[in-house]
Amino acid sequence: MNSKGAILEATIEYIYSLRKDQQKMLEMTSRVEQLESQERKLLLQREVFIASELHDTVMEILNTGHIVCILLSKCLILFAFVVCSLERLMKIR
Numbered sequence: 001m002n003s004k005g006a007i008l009e010a011t012i013e014y015i016y017s018l019r020k021d022q023q024k025m026l027e028m029t030s031r032v033e034q035l036e037s038q039e040r041k042l043l044l045q046r047e048v049f050i051a052s053e054l055h056d057t058v059m060e061i062l063n064t065g066h067i068v069c070i071l072l073s074k075c076l077i078l079f080a081f082v083v084c085s086l087e088r089l090m091k092i093r
Contacts, residue, residue, distance in 0.1 A: 043087075043091075047084055050080055050084070051080070054076060054077060054080050057073070057076060058073040058076065058077065
């Protein structure tokens with residue numbers, strides 16, 4: 001049989017182990033939140049970049065004045081919107 005001292009020592013070690021695990025979990029949770037925030041910022045930057053590139057492309061096309069080019073620019077805008085929307089839906093799931 002274990003003595004009271006051995007039981008107490010094992011209990012204390014277990015408590016220290018729980019505290020250490022809890023601290024690790026808090027650190028990992030903080031890191032996950034930090035990475036998620038960074039991911040959101042990067043996604044927003046990418047969307048802004050895509051919108052900027054698309055705007056430049058549309059302006060070039062519109063400056064040519066061709067109806068086919070205007071229709072193409074509208075298709076490009078719609079395509080970019082659909083891609084961004086699908087990416088957001090996939091992210092939610």
